[in-house]
Amino acid sequence: METLSFDSSALKKFVHPNELGEMQAMVTAADSELRNGTGAGADFRDWLYLPTDYDKDEFARIKAAAKKIQADSEVLVVIGIGGSYLGARMAVDFLHHSFYQAQTAADRKQPLVLFAGNSLSSSYIADLIDVIGDRDFSVNVISKSGTTTEPSIAFRVFRQLLEDKYGVDGANARIYATTDRQRGALKTEADAEGWETFVIPDGVGGRFSVLTAVGLLPIAVSGADIDQLMAGAAKAEATYVNPDLTQNEAYQYAAYRNILYRKGYTTELLENYEPNMTMLAEWWKQLAGESEGKDQKGIYPSSANFTTDLHSLGQYIQEGRRNLMETVVKLAEPNHNVKVPSAKSDPDGLKYLEGKEIDWVNTQAYRAVVAAHTTGGVPVMTVNIAKEDEFTLGYLIYFFEVAIAISGYLNGINPFNQPGVEAYKTNMFGLLGKPGFEEIGEQLKKEIND
Ligand SMILES: O=P(O)(O)OC[C@H]1O[C@](O)(CO)[C@@H](O)[C@@H]1O
DSSP states (O other), rough: OOEEEEEEEGGGGTTHHHHHHHTTHHHHHHHHHHTTTTTTTGGGGGGGGTTTTSOOHHHHHHHHHHHHHHHHOOOOEEEOGGGGEEEEEHHHHSSSOOOGGGGHHHHOOOOOEESSSSSEEEEEEEHHHHHHSSSOEEEEOOOOHHHHHHHHHHHHHHHHHHHHHHHHHHHHEEEEEESSOOOSSSHHHHHHHHHHEEEEOOOOOGGGOOOSSSHHHHHTTTTHHHHHHHHHHHHHHHHHOOOOOTTTTTHHHHHHEEEEETTTTOOEEESSSSSGHHHHHHHHHHHHHHHHOOBOOOOOOEEETTTTGGGGHHHHHHSSOEEEEEEEEEEEEEEOBBOOOOOOOOOSSGGGGTTBBBHHHHHHHHHHHHHHHHHTTTTTTEEEOOOSSSSHHHHHHHHHHHHHHHHHHHHOOOOOGGGHHHHHHHHHHHHOOTTTOOOHHHHHHHHTTT
């Protein structure tokens, strides 16, 4: 099958055949805003050409650094939050063994890539230190701003750990900083300490940065093929250039989700039938939520993992409030095919499935769910993907990035800023007593009777 195909055939009950064509003028305008830079946030569109127009020298340095880390470390601790972590995290899950973290070093062959700085949980940090134990490790600290609280705190902890284990010079040789090309606290410190640095390009926002060093270094360290990842993305870049809705499936997806949104389907669930795509949905949730949720509007991005969640959320999806739409990422070819075994007796009534591939059962479940949810009033779209390999993942990443950007313009917002995330940070700095935020802190403490 093709690397990716978008299937909207289950939308018939919800979208009249003429509606897609009626979106064409708006889609053409959104495409022009995106590609000609006439839309809001135009300075942050460099991800659009990233699969082909990237720094080849840096790409070679990423591979060299990955080789060094593979040679001298059993663990790579990747420190970052939001767009500075989700892409690498979802890619490592998508591309490796379902029990990647539980595999022995010999089976995994490459360093274990673990993540920190994506919460403020002290137990998580302590447990991660425990899991590293005596093993050799390196740190990749990733932050565009260089001042984000969660990764900054984690970096202090793991830098200290490195220095205790290897001394200051030894630690400095094991720290890799991915940050702004020239500005920011992290860049300044990296230059002063001699850490190897990689760049988050100016024109690429965090949630669009997985195909920069942000994602590429950890993904390469995990042993995945980043050439293939970029090749898949490059194929998608070439495929999704035509604004004609009959030709461009990424734009179709953008148009349909906006058609549905305007009919009251305000929450979109990204769904999978493969547990190792759970983090794919988390990555997509930031991409969609931070891009589109502003000016008091936007589709709320949520997710569900099937068939697991059919036994928890399934009831709500089938019969709850009718504001849901679903987008399934459906895998065509699993990495392994296991069959339902034969048994001597049939107490579980599974005789009729003996010898059948479990993936075939999975696909019948998907087909059954699409039919049931459609009947229940939930529109379902499907993104069919060929394989769980690097090429397909690169393609899929680009599909979602370009679709969400077009979708944002269709809804009349700036898809590339995120002003809303500052509100909690300002309050938190006030409560923490950060210099410059004292007044806000005092005011808040009064409000919450602290
Ligand atoms: O890379 P940084 O600057 O640490 O930011 C991490 C994340 O935090 C945000 O700025 C939101 O707080 C995201 O947009 C970004 O992906």
